[in-house]
Amino acid sequence: MSYLKQLKKDSKLATIIGNEKIQLPSHANIPLRLMASIMSQQLSTQVAKILYGRFIELFKGKEPKPQQVLDVPFDDLKGIGLSIGKVFYIQNVAQFCIENKITDKKLQKMSDEEIIELLTQIKGVGRWTVEMLLMFSLEREDVFAVDDLGIQQAMAKLYRLKTDDKKKLKEKMLTIAEQWKPYRTYACMYLWRWKDTAPME
Secondary structure, rough: OOOHHHOOOOHHEEEEEEOOOOOEEEEEOOOHHHHHHHOOOOOOHHHHHHHHHHHHHOOOOOOOOOHHHHHOOOHHHHOOOOOOHHHHHHHHHHHHHHHHOOOOHHHHHOOHHHHHHHHHHOOOOHHHHHHHHHHHHHOOOOOOOOOOOHHHHHHHHOOOOOOOHHHHHHHHHOOOOHHOOOOOHHHHHHHHHHHHOOOOO
């Protein structure tokens, strides 16, 4: 695995990697993944799972297409526990995906930045949301989620970075991450995993 060799050149990152290999997740039906990402914003993983389960139940357990989501009455979507704002954002995603003919095949042919530029046009979808999509659905190997709180906390601890100035913190993180190219997604996965298992001060 060439990514292990590359990432281990960073001696600090090497201490948390070990020899365990990471397989990047892949998911079909990107419009739905985008909606799920919006649902999970500012929620714990457990709560997000419950909410998504209720959402799928609206479609008798089957993954819906964007038009099917638009066909669901507003109050039914709100009734599963979504905020008014999130209902609007999910409808925005569905509408945008229909109008722009967004398919998995179309996105797979585009570069990371092209996908970010396209999907952040949707109200309610920010760069972080699309980065998660690239990492967890499209198997893109070189995405660095500098705005992710978990990555910030893990890197601050591992590299002893000061966190009082967010702008400076992000600049330092980006500089450190340069040496991980073209495998920054894997580095993020290792950092998240380490953060979840190591005691954070």
